[in-house]
Amino acid sequence: MGLFASRKTRFVDTDILVIGGGFGGCGAAYESRYWGRDLKIVVAEKANIERSGAVAHGLSAINCYMGMQWGENQPEDFVRYARGDLMGLVREDLIFDIARHVDSTVHNFEEWGLPIMRNPETGRYLREGKWQIMIHGESYKPIIAEAARKSAEVFNRIMVTHLLMDGARPNRVAGAVGFSVRDGTFYVFRAKAVINAAGGASHVFRPRSVGEGMGRTWYAPWSSASAYALLIEAGAKMIQMENRIVLARFKDGYGPVGAWFLLLKTFVTNAYGERFEASWMNEIKSMVGKYADVTPLPTCLRNHALLQEVKAGKGPILMHTQEALDTKEKEEIGWEDFLDMTIGQAVVWASQNIDPKETPSELITSEPYVMGSHATCSGAWASGPEDCAPADYQWGYNRMTTVEGLFGAGDTIGGSAHKFSSGSFTEGRIAGKAAVKYVRDHAGAPPRVDEQQVERLRHAIFQPLDNFEIGSNEIVAGSVAPGYISPLHGLQRLEKIMDEYVGGVSMFYVTSEPLLNRGLELLHMLKEDMDHVGADSLHQLQRAWELHHRVVTAEAVTRHTLFRQETRWPGYYYRADHPKLDDAEWHAFTASQYDAKTGEWHMTKLPVHHIIE
């Protein structure tokens, strides 16, 4: 700050604070307003709610829709599907809960104006696959954002960096702090209930493209792990943080493959035109046993087959789009699939002269991501639905974490796989309603913010600006200074550590105990260096706190990967020292809790209950 400028502080008192204005946050805003007409509800969004989050481009399909009205699917079937895809380890109660509500979410979306494609013969939604329906989804996010703006007061360009805890009662949330990315105002949100609906984690592992191309991650580059770090630092119990996801997608642009496989019925071969998945099944069976018999074949196992083929030197792996686009209508669907949600793949085609009607496209497995709303379920241990969750899976309020008053939705919640957009919005709704109930039940005893904690955080949040301003006096110019690192420096160090030691692409996703322990040593030094991140602008200050959230999350990922002594999801990652699936010991959730005061991590196992046959 200049000599004559001073930092403003703004206090916002609210009943419910929603962190993150993506699909989870918008669902939370809508539902909490429906049930809490008189409540003050605030959404704090790091960017602009109109296009923020993973659905910034739009989407070409809704991947979680039962179609109960037409008898197409029942929630129990969806649980079996998600359980199979995650090799048996999911929170069946949470998934059932989402699956039974998601149809009403999708019907609301259509009423609001989302164009859903119809099957001309049956009049029903056009199915891409068993669980997926096709949409004209370019404006999916703006439509949902409109609903959120009509439900809550939205604060755009406010990055939440830390949760606030109750000064009087332990383990109870009292709000959050952050700053305006535009004018640097320090924000203190004092809330009776907090719903964390922030993004999961991209850029924890080094991406395949490292120049400009590092922007083209599969998951949004602005998904900076705030879903996890805010909770970890507040001491919430987290599960399955080792369950990172790797995706087989169109190479470089990471365009989606769902519509190509399921709707357009394309097929994949190696470079010599040979289909190869079946040839790896025996090996897969020897690694994971009965889990290889699941239909459809789990995502990670399909990855494994592709990886093995690549390692055998049979790449590039090709998706034969040219065999599927025999009508103009199909060609349009193929292009809209990209243009609605991954325009970069269209740019790859245009730049490399690939016409999908004539030429196949390369597929590749991506770098790993940590999130909770896709074919993966890292996140917080949360209380389940009161009417059907097992007794040890619930403690009073649906989607409340182990921290009182702190709820989660979307990537934040662990064990709740295959939600995608509609499921994340639905989980937001579930958390929103539960938060209203919590606020009403605790009306007489609101939390009290700890003034000292606020003051400490105010100092800590803006420290990187001082680090740069003071430290840059040591050098003439340039990016190399002995006293501080830029957020990008820190990010690239983190990504290299995770790639080389925790199973990134350069290791073909392989790690082991010695590698993981070395990774923890290097992460420890990186954590210490986090006190010396220098930000030369408010934009870089945002990057600095995104880095912080990623580093905290990366440590959780590493510790969970070390703790689970088996290879549960070959194709996502491999423990070279425990190469097989071990149901006897590890048919359980891995759980961690971080103690901010001591810096210790406490690892445990939690039981996996199969409430559905």
Next chain:
Amino acid sequence: MPTFTYMTRCDGCGQCVDICPSDIMHIDPIYRRSYNIEPNFCWECYSCVKACPQHAIDVRGYADFAPLGHSVRVLREEAKGTISWKIRYRDGRVKEFTFPIRTTPWGSIKPPSDYETPDAQALGSPMLAHEPAALKVATLPALPPFEQKQE
């Protein structure tokens, strides 16, 4: 494929700065026009491209893997509810597409507080807003209580 701004088209209105989910479209200090300050954090979501009233923003594929000479340009006609794309290949081929984006007028979503207030008892049930009607089935599915086997 990161974005860039055409010098001759940008009039410095700031719509792109306002919309960018990555906070990377900012105003340059020499011309007071927009530019991409961090292409390696550009997801090329095209939010800024669509928001620019002057069509001043375009995308050049990531230098890591996209050869030059291509263009993927868009026209989002929000009030009409359509989006149109024009793709020009490096070898000169052109493809054009138009798709719908919304079936209802912008601003027409009914706020949740405009619905009849739910009664206080319903707060304790598992049903969410507009259910069970919005599910288009008679009742919300449920499960029998889970009997924990000895493990």
Next chain:
Amino acid sequence: MFTTNPFTQLTAFVPPAVMQGYIVLMVLAVVAGTAFDLLNEKKIQFFLQDRARAKAAAKRPLGAADRAAIATRTIAHDIATFGEFCNQQRRISHALMFYGFVTYLVTTVAMVFVYPTDTHPPVGLPVLWNIGALMTLVGGYWFFFFLRVNVVQDGHPPWRLVRADLFIGSLLASVTFAVLFEWVAMAGNPVATRAFAGLYVLFTTLLFASVPWSKFAHMFYKPVVAFQRRVEEADGSSDLPTPTTTGRERCPPSHI
């Protein structure tokens, strides 16, 4: 009060020939500055190259009549009424600044060249001079404090000056000191008159001499590129998609 020629006060210490020579010098500075800007960094080469590329890509080559019609529409819509601006406040403030400054300049030239020592020229001249100055100041200060995009969208405080402020800053300073000079001269304060006259000349010189480094020349480029944009839409060389119907949405709804 504002019906007298403000420049007669200057002739007390500056001969009319010098004032007139100064104006000619300033005009030359703008011409030279613009030429320098176009040539030094090869701007003109880029523009000519780009125009050739567009011409080669034209699908429906335009005739002279078409181009004349386009030029007329450009002048009438984009230039005269600043129709390119989708933000109405920016549009109005630019119109105020442009028409105000042009009025002020024309009346300045008229009074300095035709009536340099005449305290009472045709009353329209000094009145228009003041109105023009006032429009420039109203539009300009409004823009400077409330509409500059780096202040409104990028979070800069208004007093943080960057190179892009060279044009607006020197314009506002020049016209502000012109008006202040006029006031103190009418009030009959010799010391203040000289002081403000000096500042007036200083910032006016800065305004016109800084053309190679400021946004001044963009006033000339904008109409040319506006014309070029319409030509590319009409002759099919534009790589933008065709609007779905005619009468397309010129300005999409703002979500700010």
